[in-house]
Amino acid sequence: MQAPDGKSERNLHATSPSLVEVECLSRTIRSRNRTIPILENITFTIPAHCLFAINGPSxxxxxxxxxxxxxxxxxxxxxxxFCGQELRAMSENALARWRGRHVGIVFQFFQLIPTLTALENVLLALELGGGGGLKRRQWRERAMTCLELAQINDLAHRLPSELSGGEQQRVAIARAIANDPPVIVADEPTGNLDSRTAHQIFETLASLTQHGKTVIYVTHDRELAEQAHERIDLCDGQLVKSNLAQISGSKSHTERTMQ
Structure with a gap:
C-alpha cells in the first residue's frame, strides 16, 4: 500500500514513535533442580498504530x-x-488497572459469556472496564459502534450459540475495543477458524490500526505474519528475525537512564 507521498505503509510505521520497548527480556522457570529458559535476551520495539506480529512455531x-x-x-x-513506563516497577493491582485502561485482549477460543447476547457481552466489558471514560447512558451506543467496527452489529441480539466461530470472534474483537484501549493483543486469533473465515477476521483486526490502535498478534502462520507492518520471529525462545532498524534506531533503557 502506498502513502500519498510515495512512502510505503511499512516505512511510515517504521518512523512512528515507539509505543512499546522491550530490552534484554528473559524468562526462566524452575523445574525440580534445573532452570529452563523460555525466552532469552529478547530486544525489539513496537511503533504506535502498528500491526505487529510475533511469529514462531509451537x-x-x-x-x-x-x-x-x-x-x-x-x-x-x-x-x-509502555510509553516510557516500566511494567516491572508496577504492583499487581497497578498492573491490573493499567491493563484495563490500555489493553484489549482477543482470545483464540472467544471466551464469550454464553448466556449474554453479543451486545450484552460488549456492554459487560464496558461495565468491568469502567466504561472507557463514557457516561453509562452512552454505553449502548458505544457497544453498537464497536460491533459495527467488527462488522457484526446486525447480529447484536444473538447469543453466542447462535453465531458461527467467525461471528463469535468478531464479537470478541468488539468486546476488546469497548473501553477504547490503545493496544489490542490477540493470541492465535484465527487458529480456531477455517482459512476463509480466518482471512476475514485478520482483515478486521488489521483495520483497527486505521482507527489509531496498535494491534499485536501471535501466530504460527508465516503468511499471516508477513502481512504485519513489523514483526519478530522466535524459535526456541530466541529472536531469530526482527526489524533491526527499529532496534538500532531507539535509545535503550540504560541510555535514557544515564541522560
Whole structure:
C-alpha cells in the first residue's frame, strides 16, 4: 500500500514513535533442580498504530512473550516500557488497572459469556472496564459502534450459540475495543477458524490500526505474519528475525537512564 507521498505503509510505521520497548527480556522457570529458559535476551520495539506480529512455531515462547507485554506474566530479567513506563516497577493491582485502561485482549477460543447476547457481552466489558471514560447512558451506543467496527452489529441480539466461530470472534474483537484501549493483543486469533473465515477476521483486526490502535498478534502462520507492518520471529525462545532498524534506531533503557 502506498502513502500519498510515495512512502510505503511499512516505512511510515517504521518512523512512528515507539509505543512499546522491550530490552534484554528473559524468562526462566524452575523445574525440580534445573532452570529452563523460555525466552532469552529478547530486544525489539513496537511503533504506535502498528500491526505487529510475533511469529514462531509451537513452543517458541510466543504466548509467554505476549503475556509479559500485557503484564499478565513477569520477566525474570530485562525491561518492558509502555510509553516510557516500566511494567516491572508496577504492583499487581497497578498492573491490573493499567491493563484495563490500555489493553484489549482477543482470545483464540472467544471466551464469550454464553448466556449474554453479543451486545450484552460488549456492554459487560464496558461495565468491568469502567466504561472507557463514557457516561453509562452512552454505553449502548458505544457497544453498537464497536460491533459495527467488527462488522457484526446486525447480529447484536444473538447469543453466542447462535453465531458461527467467525461471528463469535468478531464479537470478541468488539468486546476488546469497548473501553477504547490503545493496544489490542490477540493470541492465535484465527487458529480456531477455517482459512476463509480466518482471512476475514485478520482483515478486521488489521483495520483497527486505521482507527489509531496498535494491534499485536501471535501466530504460527508465516503468511499471516508477513502481512504485519513489523514483526519478530522466535524459535526456541530466541529472536531469530526482527526489524533491526527499529532496534538500532531507539535509545535503550540504560541510555535514557544515564541522560
Amino acid at each position: 513452543g517458541s515462547g510466543k504466548s509467554t512473550l505476549l503475556n509479559m507485554l500485557t503484564g499478565i506474566d513477569r520477566p525474570s530479567s530485562g525491561h518492558i516500557l
